[in-house]
Amino acid sequence: DGTTIDDLIDRDMNEVSLRVMNDKELYEVEMERIFARTWLLLGHETEIPKAGDYVMRDMAEDNVIVSRDRSGEIHVMLNVCPHRGMKVCTAEAGNAHAHRCIYHGWAFRADGSFIGAPIEKEQMHGNKRGKDELGLKKAKVHLYGGLIFATWNEDLPFEEYLGDAKFYLDQLFCRTDSGLEMLGPPQRFVLPCNWKIPGEQSGSDGFHTLTLHRSLMEGGIMGGTAESIYDTAPGMYGVDLSVPQGHTLRCLEAAQTFKMFADVSFEGKSVEECLHLLPPPGITKDLIPQLFKNLSEDQVKQLATIPPQVGGMFPNILIAFIFAPRADGGASGALSLHTYVPKGPDRVEFVNFIFAEKDAPEDVKRDMLQNAIWSTGTSGTIEQDDADTWPQIMRNSRGHMSKTITLKYQALHGHERPEGWVGGGDLYPGFTKDDTQWAWWMAYYDLMTRA
Ligand code: FES
Structure with a gap:
């Protein structure tokens, strides 16, 4: 109708029109320029x-x-x-x-x-x-x-699609000899909302964890207490990152973030000692030597101390790597990937893939499956919150006046490379921010404006 992408995405003000969530013509262009062109x-x-x-x-x-x-x-x-x-x-x-x-x-x-x-x-x-x-x-x-x-x-070679995100994603997907195993068929359900509502959230939205999912903290369902998670929010500190392809990750300081589960200090410890103290989700002690074999020294060091935990791959993948050590000190947690598959301008299919390391013992796989189902599963405690919120945003995108509203990305701090950081991408150290979500929109803008 003569509207251009610059009318919808204001790059000076860092705002996006709510109209983008409910526009049939835009949806058709997205199918051609994004979903037919990317991986x-x-x-x-x-x-x-x-x-x-x-x-x-x-x-x-x-x-x-x-x-x-x-x-x-x-x-x-x-x-x-x-x-x-x-x-x-x-x-x-x-x-x-x-x-x-x-x-x-x-x-x-x-x-x-x-x-x-x-x-x-x-x-x-x-x-x-x-x-x-x-x-x-x-x-x-x-x-x-x-x-x-x-x-x-x-x-579009796959390596070009991954870009600098490979250094971080290898730590999740390519770290053991036999690799990952998918636990059962994917869970699926259809939600009445545009794919970009969960899509932009997958651009590492940290703030919503503190508010939308607060009841999980208060109820002790995710471990810890409201005080330890919401108010001082150790789980919000680390390094957020984005790459121009639109992939984003939040790397969280392990010893800080997971204090609610295990009071450990990495002070003066070797990488191997850190891994034994606080093994990454799904990595049993037997699998630790495999990390050194399959990843570079820098990758293992990061996985041990400030691992990538949540984020997304553009356009429609959410990565959720959830830490939940077992009482016996063994490795557990959950590793889920969601895809948000467009089914029209106002419908999205939520697909939940659940993983464990293929070489992990059966009891660890069982724990990982259970953890993923109760947290990030289709009826999981986390996703019930999201599945209630997204359709309400969608409903608002239909109102004559509501369409004039813009989504505001205000917590932008700009990127800055922490000293000694090895991986690539734009880095945003400290408390969680909006920069990665804005980077998601810039990748969207880039693809939508390419002839
Ligand atoms: Fe497939 Fe006719 S054989 S449509």
Whole structure:
């Protein structure tokens, strides 16, 4: 309607019009310029361990089949039959070496290539295309720490998409010999809100933890007390960071943040001693040597002392790495990834993937699964708060007058490199801030204004 992105995002005032949450035309542009151009998380390779295994997922509103072929390679292909547009695969998950369309019977291999059609002589009569042109449309696939990413964009190498965030994300996803294992199928539910409402929160919004989730602190559900968490907020101190690609993380000082669980001091301790005192979630003492093998010395040092804990990968992934040591001093906690998959301008599918280290003992995996379900699961204590809030913002975005309101990013302090910090990106040390969320919007602006 003549509105430009600069009318919606005011880069001088650091404000965003509430209209962006409820605009059909903008949504269509987002589908083309963001969701068809960047890498999207679809699952984990441990979901489909055997040849022929598949799961059905969505790349925004495009339904895709994620499958493993006979050679072990993983493929992602559009679940749209090139004959008349029917869904080729109608099951959520299963094992099949061939997918046969129920409409007229065209069949496709696990790598998407066309096998044939029934009554082929008649069905293919007059066909102007060779069989090799009748396969399912394929997306480009990249496995990162076993996480399955896919994109329709031929020109965006995965390394370029990760940028300087790799140094930090490796510490979560690529740290042990066997890597992560996904615990069960993802939990899913649909919320009546625009994808950017949870999306911008995933840009490491620390302040909402202190207010929206305060009842969890007061109730002792997350450990500690209201005094130790809200008022002095040790869990809010550390280093926030962002990269131009829009990925953000909050790295929290372990000895400070987790005082509520274990009163430890890292003073004069080696990295290995710190890891033994306060092992990162899911890392048992047996797994500690593997950290040194799979990560650089600088990465292990950071993981031990000021680990990346929460944040997001642009455009729609939330990373939640929750610390909850067990009474026996063992490693537990939770590692969840959420994706916020757009389902129209006013609907989002919340998908929750839960992980543990594949080599962790079964009782640790069980604890990690339980912790993730009760905290960041679809009915978890944390997500119930968020799932109540986001639709109310959405509802407000519809009002004639409400649309004139702008979202204000005021806690901006600018970036500053702490002494001795090794990783890249823009760094924001100290108490939590709005800088990373604003960086999320700047990545959004960048993609939306690229021709
Ligand atoms: Fe699939 Fe016709 S639509 S075979």
